Amino acid sequence: MYAENYQVPPVESGGETEQASKARSLTAKISNYLRWAGSLLIVLSAISFMLQGHADMLPSYRYWVALGFTLILCTGGLVCAYAFNETKGARIFFGLGTAFLTVQTSQVGAMVYAYFQGKQALQPKYEWLQFMDVSPVIVGLDLALTSVLLVVVGYAGFAILARKHLKMLLGAFIIANLFLMLPIREAHSIAATIGALFLFLRYIEQTLHQDRSMQLLEGLSARLIISLPLFIMIGRSLLHPASFLLAVVGSAMIATYLLSDIKRYTQSAVILYAGQVIGTLAALFVWLVVVDEFFTDTQDLSLLMLPLAVILFGLSFIASYHAKLYRFISSLLAVILVYGAMTEGLVFAPVFALLTGMALTVAGLKTREKVPFFTGHICFAGGFLFYCRYAVDLYSVAPWLSAIALGLLVILLSSYLESREKKIVQKFRFYFHELKTWN
Numbered sequence: 001m002y003a004e005n006y007q008v009p010p011v012e013s014g015g016e017t018e019q020a021s022k023a024r025s026l027t028a029k030i031s032n033y034l035r036w037a038g039s040l041l042i043v044l045s046a047i048s049f050m051l052q053g054h055a056d057m058l059p060s061y062r063y064w065v066a067l068g069f070t071l072i073l074c075t076g077g078l079v080c081a082y083a084f085n086e087t088k089g090a091r092i093f094f095g096l097g098t099a100f101l102t103v104q105t106s107q108v109g110a111m112v113y114a115y116f117q118g119k120q121a122l123q124p125k126y127e128w129l130q131f132m133d134v135s136p137v138i139v140g141l142d143l144a145l146t147s148v149l150l151v152v153v154g155y156a157g158f159a160i161l162a163r164k165h166l167k168m169l170l171g172a173f174i175i176a177n178l179f180l181m182l183p184i185r186e187a188h189s190i191a192a193t194i195g196a197l198f199l200f201l202r203y204i205e206q207t208l209h210q211d212r213s214m215q216l217l218e219g220l221s222a223r224l225i226i227s228l229p230l231f232i233m234i235g236r237s238l239l240h241p242a243s244f245l246l247a248v249v250g251s252a253m254i255a256t257y258l259l260s261d262i263k264r265y266t267q268s269a270v271i272l273y274a275g276q277v278i279g280t281l282a283a284l285f286v287w288l289v290v291v292d293e294f295f296t297d298t299q300d301l302s303l304l305m306l307p308l309a310v311i312l313f314g315l316s317f318i319a320s321y322h323a324k325l326y327r328f329i330s331s332l333l334a335v336i337l338v339y340g341a342m343t344e345g346l347v348f349a350p351v352f353a354l355l356t357g358m359a360l361t362v363a364g365l366k367t368r369e370k371v372p373f374f375t376g377h378i379c380f381a382g383g384f385l386f387y388c389r390y391a392v393d394l395y396s397v398a399p400w401l402s403a404i405a406l407g408l409l410v411i412l413l414s415s416y417l418e419s420r421e422k423k424i425v426q427k428f429r430f431y432f433h434e435l436k437t438w439n
Contacts, residue, residue: 063107063142067149070104073097074153077160091160095221098157098173101149102228105177106236108146111139113183143181150174161222165208169222172204176229187243194237195249197230202261209264244293248286255283259318272320280319283311302341303352309334313363313372327367331360331375338379342386353383 077093080086115136151174158169179197184190208214208223237246258279262272287307295304309330316326334356341349357380364373 063104063111066100066104066107067145070097070100070149070153073100074156077156081160087160091218091221094153094157094160095225098153099225099228101146101153102177102180102225102232104146105150105180105229106232108139108142109181109183111142112181113185115139116183117185150177157225158222161218161225162214164213165211165222168204168208169226172201172226176201176226180229180233185240187237187241188245190233190237190240191243191246191249194230194233194246195252197233198249198253201227201230202256205261244289247289251282251286251289255279255286258282259315263320276319276321280312280315283315284308287311300341300346302337302344303346303349306334306337306341306352306356309337324369327363327369328371331372334360335375335378339382342382350383350386353379353386357381357383 073093074097077090077097080089080093151170154170154173155166158166158173162169176197179193182193184193204226205223208219211219213219214223234250256279258275262275266272291304312326312330312333316323316330319326338349338353338356342353357376357378360372360376360379362376364370364376
């Protein structure tokens with residue numbers, strides 16, 4: 001009786017559940033595409049605002065327009081977080097707002113620089129990048145607002161992107177933007193500043209990369225945001241007269257990234273190989289720039305190029321490919337340069353021959369490679385034979401004294417060989433067998 005009135009609740013079929021799952025998946029894909037499209041539109045509009053050249057707009061107004069843009073992005077993040085209870089959109093808005101805040105910092109830095117330097121200030125030729133003739137009151141107000149926003153917006157942005165490393169990210173972001181505010185534009189000063197900021201951010205990046213959670217999209221975005229001041233500073237430096245120090249620092253940064261840091265981000269053989277080639281050329285270019293700057297009037301080019309062999313040998317220990325080839329080229333280059341210097345009759349060539357020979361011999365022993373070992377012997381022999389001529393000159397001046405000294409040395413050598421015969425033979429055999437196993 002009761003069974004007749006009992007109704008079994010409807011059970012969704014497998015097909016309906018699968019359809020609902022596909023619908024949710026399609027909605028998620030559409031939402032992601034829309035987020036990417038919206039983010040791209042915002043970025044492109046920001047770039048368009050910076051590049052269109054609003055020369056007719058006063059510098060202070062340009063700053064306030066950028067400020068409004070940042071506040072709009074933060075408002076969008078708050079709407080997503082509290083009105084829609086949706087965190088993905090909030091991350092995007094706050095991330096973009098935090099990133100665009102760096103542009104404001106750059107603008108304030110330009111105002112501060114123009115205020116302190118006055119008519120002496122170096123300005124780019126593009127009027128829309130100049131921030132001259134701004135009232136000190138406006139500069140102070142903009143500086144105060146930017147300082148507050150760096151803390152507030154930076155805190156909100158990094159808290160939603162990577163709360164675990166909030167303190168480190170926020171601290172690095174503030175310090176990097178303070179570098180951007182420094183009122184300096186001189187070629188040598190800006191090069192030193194870029195180098196210092198690069199080393200600081202590289203240390204932060206190495207620390208953050210050790211955490212796997214920071215390798216996700218949110219973590220990568222946070223790490224990219226703290227590096228934006230460095231990119232802006234590099235781009236800004238290209239608008240002013242260059243210096244050899246800027247070329248050295250830039251080449252050194254390229255070499256460091258392509259030879260060492262890039263290995264943390266990709267395992268692609270093509271990218272690593274191309275990066276190694278470009279990084280090697282950048283490292284060699286550093287020394288060539290130094291030579292061109294300081295040694296243009298000297299003729300000792302053979303000895304001046306010797307550090308290139310040292311650089312190649314050093315790079316062989318961090319190169320991912322052809323490390324042995326690096327040492328091979330380095331060793332041959334050292335021999336050619338040393339003998340070229342002695343042929344030209346350079347003053348310190350024999351000394352460098354002896355030092356290079358000892359260095360290559362020791363390097364060959366450490367790496368267990370024949371080419372550095374034997375080229376070291378060749379360099380040392382060249383330097384030694386050069387100084388043998390002084391012994392010949394001494395013999396021609398005082399033959400009887402030279403003969404006595406030579407006789408004493410021969411007797412001492414024979415006594416030493418006789419007393420250490422077994423040890424000498426054993427060591428000779430040992431090193432001979434070891435040499436056979438070397439590359």
